[in-house]
Amino acid sequence: MRRLRHLSIAIAALYLLPSLASAGYWAAQDRPANWRAADWSASGVLPSPAKDARARVAVLAARTGGLKGAFAVHSWIVIKREGADAYDRYDVVGWGNPVRKNGYPADGRWYSNAPDIVWQAEGDRAETLIPKIEAAIAAYPHAEAGSYRLWPGPNSNTFVAGILRSVPEIDAVLPPNAVGRDYLPGGGFLAYDPAGDLHLTLYGLAGLSVGVKSGLEVHLLGLVAGIDVTRPGVKIPALGRIGV
Numbered sequence: 210m211r212r213l214r215h216l217s218i219a220i221a222a223l224y225l226l227p228s229l230a231s232a233g234y235w236a237a238q239d240r241p242a243n244w245r246a247a248d249w250s251a252s253g254v255l256p257s258p259a260k261d262a263r264a265r266v267a268v269l270a271a272r273t274g275g276l277k278g279a280f281a282v283h284s285w286i287v288i289k290r291e292g293a294d295a296y297d298r299y300d301v302v303g304w305g306n307p308v309r310k311n312g313y314p315a316d317g318r319w320y321s322n323a324p325d326i327v328w329q330a331e332g333d334r335a336e337t338l339i340p341k342i343e344a345a346i347a348a349y350p351h352a353e354a355g356s357y358r359l360w361p362g363p364n365s366n367t368f369v370a371g372i373l374r375s376v377p378e379i380d381a382v383l384p385p386n387a388v389g390r391d392y393l394p395g396g397g398f399l400a401y402d403p404a405g406d407l408h409l410t411l412y413g414l415a416g417l418s419v420g421v422k423s424g425l426e427v428h429l430l431g432l433v434a435g436i437d438v439t440r441p442g443v444k445i446p447a448l449g450r451i452g453v
Contacts, residue, residue: 220429223427223434223446224429224430224432224434224446227445227446227447227448228279228280228432228446228447230447230448231279231280231447231448232276232279232280232447234279235276235278235279236279240274240275240278240320240321241274241320241321244274244320247274247318247320247321248318248321249313249314249317249318249319250314250317250318251314251315251316251317251318252314252316252317252318252323252324253316254269254316254323254324254325254326255267255287255296255315255316255326258289258293258294258295258296259294261331262291262292263291263331263332263335264289264290264291264293264331264332264333264335264336264339265287265288265289265296265329265330265331265335266286266287266288266289266329266330266331266335266338266339266342266379267286267287267316267326267328267329268284268285268286268287268326268327268328268329268369268373268379268381268383269284269285269286269287269316269324269325269326269327270282270283270284270285270324270325270327270383270384270387271283271318271319271320271322271323271324271325272319272320272322273319273320273322274319274320274321274322275320277359278320278322279447280386280388280431280432280447281366281386281387281388281389281431281447282366282383282384282386282387282449283300283319283365283366284300284327284365284366284369284370284383284384284387284390285298285299285300285365285369286298286299286300286342286346286369286372287299287315287316288335288339288342288343289335290336290339291332291336295315296315297310297311297315298310298311298312298313298314298315298317299346299368300312300313300365300368300369301351301357301363301364301365301367301368301369302357302365303357303359303364304357305354306352306353306354307351307352307353307354307356307357307368308346308349308352308368327381327383327384328379328380328381330379337378338376338378338379341375341376341378342372342376344375345371345372345375345376346372348375349368349371349372349394350394350395351363351367351368351394359389360388360389360431361388361389361391361392361412361413361414361430361431362389362390362391362392362412362413363389363392363394364388364389364392365389366383366387366388366389366390367389367390367392367394367413368394369383369387369390370382370383370387370389370390370391371393371394374400374402374406374408375402377402377403377404377406378404380404380421380422381422382406382418382422382423384444384449384450385426385432385433385434385435385444385445385446385449385450386432386433386446386447386448386449388431388432389413389431391408391410391413391416391418391428391431391433392410392412392413393408393410393413396412397410398410398411404420404421404422405420405421405422406418406419406420406421406422406423407419407420408423410428413428413431414429414430414431415428415429415430416428418435421439422439423435424436424437424438424439424444425438426444429446432446432447433446434446437450437452437453440452440453441453
């Protein structure tokens with residue numbers, strides 16, 4: 210009984226308290242009443258193709274709308290070949306055909322929330338990655354209408370996380386509050402990518418990730434707690450990552 214009580218306290222400290230704190234902060238913010246009232250315009254965090262002709266790959270994430278925004282971000286991936294006059298944006302949504310191309314501005318706000326750049330590459334490195342990213346997008350197994358599921362996945366973060374695992378040269382993982390990222394495409398239980406990350410999961414509901422990119426993570430009900438070693442930092446459920 211004592212061990213069970215200690216385990217309950219640990220779970221509350223690691224997952225419940227940060228989530229409640231995030232919910233309280235989010236409730237105090239001024240937010241759009243619905244998607245029609247939200248701002249979806251370009252945020253300007255990406256350079257204009259007219260001013261920067263280099264190839265570019267970027268992974269972006271922004272807080273989502275409604276109560277979900279207290280706990281989760283929406284993520285997407287953007288690519289641009291050298292000399293192209295526009296970016297191509299790919300993300301997954303919960304209506305119609307899930308995988309959308311250029312449904313929104315490349316660095317558009319999401320429910321009025323400006324995105325952060327999670328990771329990016331430019332020049333020759335980006336040019337080399339783009340065909341691999343396009344192949345991973347084409348192979349995404351949940352692209353049919355009706356295959357989207359908000360929680361625990363497959364959702365928008367499942368899509369982008371799957372691309373990152375399929376293209377291990379992208380040395381990044383999604384933020385810990387990208388709920389759905391730990392649901393493995395196809396409903397798998399185990400994934401190992403050549404970058405050295407091992408992922409174990411029970412449909413995104415509970416699991417573990419360990420490796421160079423992930424550090425050490427423990428997943429519970431879509432929330433992530435963990436530490437980074439190569440880029441020192443801590444991953445806090447609902448709140449995000451704090452560190453280098």
